[in-house]
Amino acid sequence: MLPLSFSEFTDFCGVEFASGRPVGIALGGEPVLFDEMLTRYLEYGGMPAIASLKTTQVQHSAYMSGVYEAIAVRDIINRERGKGKSAVTDSSLLRHVAEFLADNIGNECSSNGIAGALTSAGSKTTNKTVSSYVTAFEEAFLFYRAARYDLHGKALLKTNPKEYIVDTGFRTWMAGYRVTDIGRLFENAVYFQLLYEGWSVHVGKLYGKGVDFVATKDGRVLYVQATDEMFASETREREIAPLKAIRDNHEKIVVVRQGSYDTDIDGIRNVSARDFFL
DSSP, X not given: OXXXXXXXXXXXXXXXXXXXXXXXXXXXXXXEEHHHHHHHHHHHOOOGGGOSTTOOHHHHHHHHHHHHHIIIIIIXXXXXXXXXXXXXXXXXXXXXXXXXXXXXXXXXXXHHHHHHHHHHTTOOOOHHHHHHHHHHHHHTTSEEEEEEEETTTTEEEEEEEEEXXXXXXXXXXXXXXXXXXXXXXXXXXXXXXXXXXXXXXXXXXXXXEEEEXXXXXXXXXXXXXXXXXXXXXXXXXXXXXXXXXXXXXXXXXXXXXXXXXXXXXXXXXXEEHHHHHO
C-alpha cells in the first residue's frame, strides 16, 4: 500500500485538470495552477488523511510525527526485539539513519559511507549496524532500495544502490520544512510514479554515466531521466548525454518539471511533468 499518486492527490483535493490545461478547477470553482499543485504534493507528500489544499504545516508536522513514531517504535523496534546482536534497538540512531537517508534520496549510498558520516557527526556506529537499520526501514516500507543496473554487462550490481523515501512529506518534515532541493523530491516522485504504473525500476549505469531509471514491464524497457529544468543548453546536454550513449532501440524519455522544450531530441522524448503524472 503506497501513499497517493499525484493524480489521486488531485482527486482527494477536489481539483480537476482538463486535458492539456495547466490550470485546474477546485470544487469551489477556484483556479489551481498545476505547478503549484505539484509543488504542494512534493513538499507535503500524499498521505490520504491530510491530502487537502487547506492542510497547514502544523497539521502536517503533527501527523508525520505520529506516523513516524508508529513506524519506528511499534513497527521496527518492537519487531526487532529478540534478534540478538543484529537487533535494531536504538531509537536515536534509527532517527539519525532515517534523516541521513532522507537527505540523500537519489544519491548512491553504502553502509560504510553512512556509518562514516554519522560517526563524524557524533553518532558513533559501524557499517554492520547501519546495514541492519537500513534493512529495517526497507522492511517497514519507509525507504525503497533501487539497485544499480549495468547496462553494458546487463547485470544488477550489489554495491552503492540508491534509496527513495515512500512519501516526500516525510523528508520535508525531517528537514524542518527547509525545501532547498526540490529537484530531488521530483526525482523521488518520478521513481514512485513508475512503481504506481507497475514498472520494475532500477538505476542505470553505463561506462561511468548514470541513467536515473531503467524501468521494465511486460517485456518493455524504458530509460528515464528526471530533471527539474533544462533551460541552459549545457543542462540539456548533461541530461540527454547518458541516454544518447545507450545503443539500443528501447524508449528513452526525459521528464522535466519546469519549462517547455522540443518534444523530441535525437529520438529522446521530452515529457512535461504534467503529462507524466496525469
